[in-house]
Amino acid sequence: MKLFKEDSSSSLTKKRLSQIKSFQYIRDSAGAAILEFAIILPVYLLFIFGIIELGYVLWGNSALEHGASYGARYAFVHPTSSSSTIKSAALASIDFPNNDITYNVTISPNVSADIDGSFSYTFKVLPLNPLTITTHIHQVLPTPS
Numbered sequence: 494m495k496l497f498k499e500d501s502s503s504s505l506t507k508k509r510l511s512q513i514k515s516f517q518y519i520r521d522s523a524g525a526a527i528l529e530f531a532i533i534l535p536v537y538l539l540f541i542f543g544i545i546e547l548g549y550v551l552w553g554n555s556a557l558e559h560g561a562s563y564g565a566r567y568a569f570v571h572p573t574s575s576s577s578t579i580k581s582a583a584l585a586s587i588d589f590p591n592n593d594i595t596y597n598v599t600i601s602p603n604v605s606a607d608i609d610g611s612f613s614y615t616f617k618v619l620p621l622n623p624l625t626i627t628t629h630i631h632q633v634l635p636t637p638s
Contacts, residue, residue: 565632
């Protein structure tokens with residue numbers, strides 16, 4: 494025997510209670526920090542490794558320019574040197590890992606030396622195409638006395 498008469502208002506109350514419980518579940522902040530961390534971490538790591546790779550590319554560009562200018566200076570100071578000697582001097586002047594920097598030296602005897610350099614880099618973390626930076630230096634040689 495039922496003590497209370499079940500009417501539509503009590504079923505409405507049960508529905509309302511279940512809705513309140515579901516809203517409490519939504520408002521529950523337990524675990525929110527780990528969820529936010531999981532969303533932010535990949536973006537943060539991409540940003541950090543992007544800065545590291547950009548620094549490596551700028552270092553390579555600086556080393557490329559320094560080696561080419563040193564090779565041009567060496568060609569001016571030693572105007573009778575061969576292109577392989579100038580190339581070796583340019584490569585020896587830079588402090589850069591791997592063999593990512595190459596030089597090509599063309600000499601017009603007693604006239605000029607042209608030094609072309611290139612730096613190639615394939616990105617390790619960032620989803621970008623490989624990058625090649627080039628430089629060209631034209632050094633006029635002194636006239637022989």
